Amino acid sequence: MVSLTAQPGNGPLYQQIKKLIVDRIVDGTWQPGACLPSETRLGDELGASQGTVRKALDDLVGDNLLIRHQGRGTFVATHTAQRELFHFFHLVDEGGNKQLPVYSQLIDCSRRQASDRETDCLDISAPADVVTITRVRHLNDKPAIFETIALPASRFSGLEREDDLPNELYGLYEKSYGVTIHRAKERLSAVAATDAEALALGLPTGSPLLEIDRIAETLEGTPVEWRISRCDSRTHRYLTEHV
């Protein structure tokens, strides 16, 4: 049952509408890729004008939660390679060109008990399992990223038996495990390459590597992936832009 009110203590109507839409996406009423009702229909259902609904939708489009197509409708955002490239991958080569890794060498994918650090990063309670992935991602046909990933086994049950993991995992999370990554917090630092990393990336032990420590969250803000990417810094840079 829907009950939105003019504007008592609940705050602005369009904020209430935003929350309602987010809730429906979170609870699966509107799955990724689904088409929302039209602005006028939503307005009628919620007892708001089309303009107010529009403001709510505009905000959510700005949050990368919805996508609009003129003449077609408004859709729940999905994880395409495009989105991965624009929002979650920031390495560029000397020419400043961005390209997703097309090949990954899988070193390990298994399930085991979570370490203290892992339970901490993934915000899960002590005796729990994680699925871990270790792989070397290639850029321009050369090994460039040594990557370790930890996932809560509760949400990703059976992933360790998956064969042929794709390079872009977020689409897999979404399609096969119903987990949509919405936000990623990254902490970057410089580290010295370990023997294993140096060997895998073809450079001397102790070489400086760019470490990207990422925690990826769902729409609700729950951390669901902890990823450490150690990147060969000779050939690639991490690009960001701020306004």
Place this chain on the structure above:
Amino acid sequence: MVSLTAQPGNGPLYQQIKKLIVDRIVDGTWQPGACLPSETRLGDELGASQGTVRKALDDLVGDNLLIRHQGRGTFVATHTAQRELFHFFHLVDEGGNKQLPVYSQLIDCSRRQASDRETDCLDISAPADVVTITRVRHLNDKPAIFETIALPASRFSGLEREDDLPNELYGLYEKSYGVTIHRAKERLSAVAATDAEALALGLPTGSPLLEIDRIAETLEGTPVEWRISRCDSRTHRYLTEHV
């Protein structure tokens, strides 16, 4: 003379209004900190409704170009320490806390002919001067960032004679040289500390440092500062968030 039209080949009205406002900020009609005319007045002057003006203003607020204060008015954004902290400084300590450097040890500030790399980064033509700044910025009372900055001498004439450079330079650029930094592109990598850097930061030569290579631009997109910050990666991380 203002002439905005309904919507011929010029595109949507609110886009034309945005452009007009940006132009007036660029040409100095509305200086940083200035109060714009009210929405209704702007609408009357431009022959548009208040709602349309509002949409233009909303967009520009989203671009960090304007700031609104309910009941007071709409203002051109300025470079406060707050903005510097939120938009242009991304280092955090182990606790994840962000704090601007409060002390900098100035090593050099002088004027000389630009190198090829500098003319390239700053997009200036060959025989030109730059003002360079070299300094060590301190975080938590410890040397943490070895920083070199190159500025086109044409825009920053006399800066090399400035005594007592502030830690946050962007406010100085804006107030004393009429240069407002609007956007910064950063390329991050891991490098090995040189002798000079190691000495200044109190760590062994060859230690991995996080290098931030930043080119800062004006509203018009002209590069006006090239800055390389080499950061002690043991104690600090570069924090970003993506949605």
Place this chain on the structure above:
DNA sequence: GAGTGGTCTAGACCACAGA
């Protein structure tokens, strides 16, 4: 042609800041 989002208008009332 029917339905969608994109733009624009005109007018209303509320919340807040400052004289």
Place this chain on the structure above:
DNA sequence: CTGTGGTCTAGACCACTCT
């Protein structure tokens, strides 16, 4: 009290997509 931005409405027309 006046003027500002913040929210909300109702209705109009345009541009686009699909059938």
